Amino acid sequence: MKKRLATLAMALVVSVTAFAQTKTVKAEESTVTWKGYKVTGSHEGTVDLKSGTLKFDGDKLTGGQFTVDMTTIGSTDLEGEYKGKLDGHLKSEDFFGVEKYPNATLKITKVKATGKNSYKVTGDLTIKSTTEPITFDMSVYGSKATATLKIDRSKYDVRYGSGSFFDGLGDKTIYDEFDLVVDLQF
Template identity: 70%
Template sequence: MKKTIKNLAVVALVAFTSFAFANNDVEKKQVKVESSSVVWKGYKVTGSHEGTIALQSGTLSFDGDKLVGGEFVIDMSTINTTDLEGEMKGNLDGHLKSDDFFGTEKYPTAKLVFTKVKASGKNSYAVTADLTIKGKTHPVNFDISIYGSKATASLKVDRTKYDVRYGSTSFFDDLKDKAIYDEFDLVTDLQF
């Protein structure tokens, strides 16, 4: 009996040590937030609007040269419209930060955490990640491409899953030309 317990302890120690060393190969590379960009584009019946939003922090994790993970924090208070000027720009920026949309006073950040990364070709990966906006977390799927110290990705987000309902025909009838589509795009250009 003592011998069996001793053998189990040795097996457990070897397994734990192997696991610990296997994880040491993963390198987290900091994303250079000042030279990276996130562009958003939202669509409505009568057209679209677009702008930028800043990353607060970000890392991409690599095992050798293979992407294995990532985590990003987005500064929601920086949401900015780039296709308007003057009072119209100010009004839309303020509305996007209000509780009708992203409620940035109560929810100043959003977060994206990779949960699954699978190589889908040379320098490209299919990613599943948990996206948290306004305190609500849902999975999103997207492709990311890595070239040297740069990465690009674009994803579609269904805003209604995050309680961003303003102007959504999924929740309000009779909006006509005031309707705003539920999905918006995020396009990232990352440097690390």
């Protein structure tokens, strides 16, 4: 009887473990695009995913973590001298300080299914060594996942041009929230 129970317990552990998987995100095939807004318009661009994993129990998302290479942040809506100036400014201490803070990270802490392939995801986002919770929607279809995040940069000490910290900016004001659209391949 003891031998049978031990065999049954081992089979149960193996079958449960077989459904729990960690899948590596293909960073080179995935995209992260951003869009920032100011009184007079907006700018958009990309930043490279350095690494990432998604955790599943069967076909249900349960977790994950990601590292973004902030040194790759760049605009896609400008060219030449103006592109160079904006890209350099985004990398400077005024914005993301990529020399001191070359990576941003996201660690998923909670996942709630909201439909067959959709989830409400909560995680800890770290930018410039400041960690804040963030909640966003994610969809998973086959070997692809998509998410749209709205990030308040002021929570991460990214204050340049922020009306929340500086008075009298007028049409030079840059809004605190920016958008990320993430398309993952795994």
